[in-house]
Amino acid sequence: MLMPTSLQKPSSNETRSGRRSEAPPDAPPLARAIEVIGVPMTYAGNCEIYGEGEPADHLYKVVRGAVRTSKVLADGRRQIGSFYLPGDIFGLEIGNDHAFSAEAITDSKVLVVRRSTLVGLASFDSTITQEMWKLAGRELARIQGHILLLVKNAQERVVSFLLEMADHTPEGRPIELPMSRQDIADYLGLTVETVSRTMTALDRDGAIHFLTAHSVMVRQRSALARLSA
Amino acid sequence: MLMPTSLQKPSSNETRSGRRSEAPPDAPPLARAIEVIGVPMTYAGNCEIYGEGEPADHLYKVVRGAVRTSKVLADGRRQIGSFYLPGDIFGLEIGNDHAFSAEAITDSKVLVVRRSTLVGLASFDSTITQEMWKLAGRELARIQGHILLLVKNAQERVVSFLLEMADHTPEGRPIELPMSRQDIADYLGLTVETVSRTMTALDRDGAIHFLTAHSVMVRQRSALARLSA
């Protein structure tokens, strides 16, 4: 069904102790700021991080795990807006309220900062403002890319999705797909069956090779990319 | 075909004389600023205003006519990003370059301002910055809405499109559709034939009534809206 099997509240508000190995000192100020002042939170799989319609006054950065943003339409269908993997920043909605809700896909750890805190910081460091604009720009570009995705055929959509996920993985390593086939289907505007069949076909044709249902090797990304136009 | 019949350069850089009847003195500062410092330009139908990949250093406001933003995909298909009608501001791309090109649909008049000019103004009037963010937010919301559109069926897409256009028209007046059926199809991710058939069906069922191919009366928008979910 569409309902997640469990939608519990955050499992724990993690202690702030411990090493913050992420974010090298030469990282951009915004990322640095989030590392320094962000409050770590952990969420179990399928746990809601924020809901559609709630005021958007926090910014989040994925440390571990994976997050999806989604929206349930009037007729019950679900549309997934984006997947966010470690290092990605999400929660930036320029309106006052979140248009999509966000849920942890697997057990996840995120850093949370108040939007107002960042706005305050921005008045000291104007590069933070610039970075907020850049972030908004990336978000815009991402969504525009999603539109272009949705007018392609099934194989092109699936391949585009795999290549997006590949961007977060060093060449030569298997690509991890933490989300379910249903999540992928709702992201691509297809059904689970079509996603599954398409992936099977790609595997059979040698374009990709599934190690498990959630781990796939791409031999030549450039070759795969030719199937996504 | 996909190629516009004529893609000429701006037909004339209109004289700056004459009344600027638009923008009441109580309009928001950004709109006011554009009215005051914007350079009027006129474009003939199918004339390119800016091209995909060009640096995005101007902001535009439609005074008269209609504008579409579009992108031609690798395989030759064309995706339309948005339609802009009088009063709408376009050209805001947060990246450095335009991801889509913009063309006048019919003979159009737009006001043009340099982005840098607005940035300069913003340092005097912080509400301008706020408005730029609001504008970016509206753009983001518009694109997100477009994604939700693209996962609906043909009738829902067409109805949603008509309702969007209706937003620019006072209730009770016919809705003008300056763009071609091909433009509509490329916006909705459908074919011309499907758009045409769907509109014919809506007319036959009494949901809407075409006066001409480019002018349509909607009896009850609320009733029509029920067909768009």
Place this chain on the structure above:
DNA sequence: CGACCATTTGATATGGATCAAGCGATGTGG
């Protein structure tokens, strides 16, 4: 009037949805 182009309408094909069943992991209780 006649040429041209946009739009509509008709006939047919097809990609992906839907319905249904099988399969393989994972977890649970006896």
Place this chain on the structure above:
DNA sequence: CCACATCGCTTGATCCATATCAAATGGTCG
């Protein structure tokens, strides 16, 4: 430790919405 229920994924058979191909209609401009 094993039977068995459960859940997510895959596979198969069929259907249907929309694409595609083709032609008729109608509006516009010389």
